[in-house]
Amino acid sequence: xxGVTQTPRYLIKTRGQQVTLSCxxxxxHRSVSWYQQTPGxxxxxxxxxxxETQRNKGNFPGRFSxxxxxxxxxxxxVSTLELGDSALYLCxxxxxxxxxxxxxEGSWLTxx
Amino acid sequence: DQQVKQNSxxxxxxxxxxxxxxxxxxxxxxxxxxxxKKYPAEGxxxxxxxxxxxxxxxxxxxxxxLNKSAKHLSLHIVPSxxxxxxxxxxxxxxERGSNYKLTFGKGTLLTVNP
Numbered sequence: 001x002x003g004v005t006q007t008p009r010y011l012i013k014t015r016g017q018q019v020t021l022s023c024x025x026x027x028x029h030r031s032v033s034w035y036q037q038t039p040g041x042x043x044x045x046x047x048x049x050x051x052e053t054q055r056n057k058g059n060f061p062g063r064f065s066x067x068x069x070x071x072x073x074x075x076x077x078v079s080t081l082e083l084g085d086s087a088l089y090l091c092x093x094x095x096x097x098x099x100x101x102x103x104x105e106g107s108w109l110t111x112x
Numbered sequence: 113d114q115q116v117k118q119n120s121x122x123x124x125x126x127x128x129x130x131x132x133x134x135x136x137x138x139x140x141x142x143x144x145x146x147x148x149k150k151y152p153a154e155g156x157x158x159x160x161x162x163x164x165x166x167x168x169x170x171x172x173x174x175x176x177x178l179n180k181s182a183k184h185l186s187l188h189i190v191p192s193x194x195x196x197x198x199x200x201x202x203x204x205x206x207e208r209g210s211n212y213k214l215t216f217g218k219g220t221l222l223t224v225n226p
Contacts, residue, residue, distance in 0.1 A: 004155070029224075031212050033212050034215070035214075035216075042201075042216055042217065042218035042219065043201065043203075043214075044215035044216070045213050045214060045215070048212045048213060050212075054211050055212075056212070058213075090155055090156070092155075092212075094212060096212070100158045100161075101158070101212060101214070102158065103148075103155030103156045103157070104155050105154055105155045106154070106155050
């Protein structure tokens, strides 16, 4: 059974650009959540989608957005990139409820 | 305001001994707690969890203890093995019936020396 797959794994962007990251959840999982990991702030919740609906959002500016497709795949977008957006972006999926959430390997974003 | 705190950035233990990783939280609404392990260049891997209605949960070499009155939990690894060397994250959820929104501590780097 394939795990959570994130693409791309590594990318470099310039300030002001926008970026889209993709996540394919484990087959059958309908809940997809996104986290940002930085050395200073640790792992922080961005948002979660279930059946194409955003159920909850963390404390991030509106430049961070996401969506989920009917096949449960999800994308997150960051517009007008800032240097501080450089981070590891982790996607996680689960069956929902109190079931375990499984993380992908992450997408490393560097903003220069 | 850090709601989940792991006050020890690092811990070093000898192979075969016990590793104890600690975690404190401030939000009394947290009702579900998890521990994740993370190797470099990989995503976090789920280890063990505990509901607030319990005070202990065991899974093989891993045991998590929860002290609700002290808002403290700990992860015990016995015996520790070199392959356990990783960053350990404590996480908590306040979403009753769902743990998709987790608040993480900043992690503790465990090094198990042969």
